[in-house]
Amino acid sequence: MSDMVLVLNAGSSSIKFGLFELTAAGPALLCNGLVDEHEAMPRLMVKSPAGEDLFEKRRDASDTDGGHLFADVLAFIEERFGARRLRAVGHRIVHGGPDYSGPVVLTDEVYARLEALTPLAPLHQPRCLESVRTIQAIQPDLVQIACFDTAFHHSLSPTARRFAIPRQFEQRGIRRYGFHGLSFEYIARRLAEIAPELVAKRTVIAHLGNGASLCALRDGSSVDTTMGLTPLDGLVMGTRCGTIDPGVLLYVQQHENMSVEQVQHLLYHESGLLGVSGLSADMRTLLASGTAAAREAIGLFVLRAAQEIAMMATTLGGLDCLVFTGGIGEHAKEIRSAIGERLGWLGVRIDAAANDAARERIGWGDGAVEVYIVPTNEELAIARHCAAVLQGMEISSD
Ligand SMILES: Nc1ncnc2c1ncn2[C@@H]1O[C@H](COP(=O)(O)OP(=O)(O)O)[C@@H](O)[C@H]1O
Ligand SMILES: CC(=O)OP(=O)(O)O
Numbered sequence: 314m315s316d317m318v319l320v321l322n323a324g325s326s327s328i329k330f331g332l333f334e335l336t337a338a339g340p341a342l343l344c345n346g347l348v349d350e351h352e353a354m355p356r357l358m359v360k361s362p363a364g365e366d367l368f369e370k371r372r373d374a375s376d377t378d379g380g381h382l383f384a385d386v387l388a389f390i391e392e393r394f395g396a397r398r399l400r401a402v403g404h405r406i407v408h409g410g411p412d413y414s415g416p417v418v419l420t421d422e423v424y425a426r427l428e429a430l431t432p433l434a435p436l437h438q439p440r441c442l443e444s445v446r447t448i449q450a451i452q453p454d455l456v457q458i459a460c461f462d463t464a465f466h467h468s469l470s471p472t473a474r475r476f477a478i479p480r481q482f483e484q485r486g487i488r489r490y491g492f493h494g495l496s497f498e499y500i501a502r503r504l505a506e507i508a509p510e511l512v513a514k515r516t517v518i519a520h521l522g523n524g525a526s527l528c529a530l531r532d533g534s535s536v537d538t539t540m541g542l543t544p545l546d547g548l549v550m551g552t553r554c555g556t557i558d559p560g561v562l563l564y565v566q567q568h569e570n571m572s573v574e575q576v577q578h579l580l581y582h583e584s585g586l587l588g589v590s591g592l593s594a595d596m597r598t599l600l601a602s603g604t605a606a607a608r609e610a611i612g613l614f615v616l617r618a619a620q621e622i623a624m625m626a627t628t629l630g631g632l633d634c635l636v637f638t639g640g641i642g643e644h645a646k647e648i649r650s651a652i653g654e655r656l657g658w659l660g661v662r663i664d665a666a667a668n669d670a671a672r673e674r675i676g677w678g679d680g681a682v683e684v685y686i687v688p689t690n691e692e693l694a695i696a697r698h699c700a701a702v703l704q705g706m707e708i709s710s711d
């Protein structure tokens with residue numbers, strides 16, 4: 314009987330999932346889908362790897378607490394793929410703190426440590442951990458594995474991960490961690506397949522989605538990244554501010570009578586593209602809108618992304634390759650080309666026709682910098698970690 318793992322990727326607005334069969338050649342996707350609890354009628358959608366609809370279920374908001382939808386996912390798996398054995402559920406856990414540099418089997422002790430990190434990722438951590446508890450309530454014996462967004466950045470040098478504040482804060486864990494590591498790890502591996510000659514070169518990966526961050530990559534490892542202690546730092550995001558003068562936070566608390574909770578809400582939920590446009594956090598809506606404020610929000614997003622790519626290039630000592638990924642990076646040609654234009658001085662040239670057609674390689678001719686679009690796949694990165702953890706468990710029980 315072959316084995317499967319279910320992967321849950323709880324983002325800030327929805328939960329994506331993928332079901333993988335563990336084969337000798339690596340995890341193979343059986344189906345994937347979405348658990349969307351934000352609508353009036355929470356819904357579950359399941360698709361085949363080819364994109365055909367396999368299953369859809371809507372529930373009345375009053376009869377669900379999210380757990381029912383997970384029960385529906387597990388029931389669907391049993392009905393459709395019951396000839397195989399579900400070995401584990403792998404979770405994307407956004408914050409792993411200083412302790413976890415790789416995946417770990419979730420125990421009560423691990424769970425408690427991760428729960429204690431909630432203030433460092435208030436938009437994500439509770440949603441990731443709620444999924445763990447819900448699955449545990451439905452199938453207590455199922456192995457659950459935590460895979461961390463922060464783990465890939467454990468390779469950052471002490472200088473790259475340090476804030477310029479007194480050292481005792483660093484000893485208490487107040488330092489840069491970085492996020493989107495599962496995405497960066499997937500891209501680094503994929504890039505090594507697409508263009509092995511680039512592995513030793515200076516690469517910046519731009520993960521531009523609802524959350525957005527950059528990774529400076531050398532020899533397949535992260536050497537710098539734009540997010541810090543929390544997923545607030547760095548680029549302009551859907552509703553998050555990115556890098557901001559810390560004086561602003563002091564000022565609004567001291568002179569605008571804002572409480573800590575209000576400031577948290579402001580920075581995580583009301584800022585970024587939404588705050589500047591006054592219209593939407595969704596890049597598609599802003600690109601279609603044409604209002605002056607929407608254009609300004611896009612302009613700021615592009616300027617900040619270009620500035621921070623140059624910052625990553627400084628850590629790397631130059632730039633040989635730029636990779637776009639994430640919902641905006643993969644699909645918004647206008648944003649890729651505007652970022653490319655701002656980085657012309659650094660040798661970035663984007664081929665307009667290749668960019669419009671969203672080809673894999675979009676750098677212009679023999680431009681100094683290779684430019685790629687590589688669709689990310691955090692679920693596959695998690696499934697690979699789960700396969701390795703399960704194999705390790707088998708070896709240690711032999
Ligand atoms: N065709 C498109 N054109 C422009 N932006 C797009 C397109 N498709 C998705 N996006 C943008 O991608 C963002 C969501 O990215 P995604 O990586 O899916 O987010 P999440 O962080 O929730 O996983 C949204 O701002 C959305 O507008
Ligand atoms: C860490 C983070 O910002 O994640 P997401 O892009 O899924 O919101």
Ligand SMILES: [Mg+2]
Nearest residue numbers: 324522523524
């Ligand atoms: Mg995401």
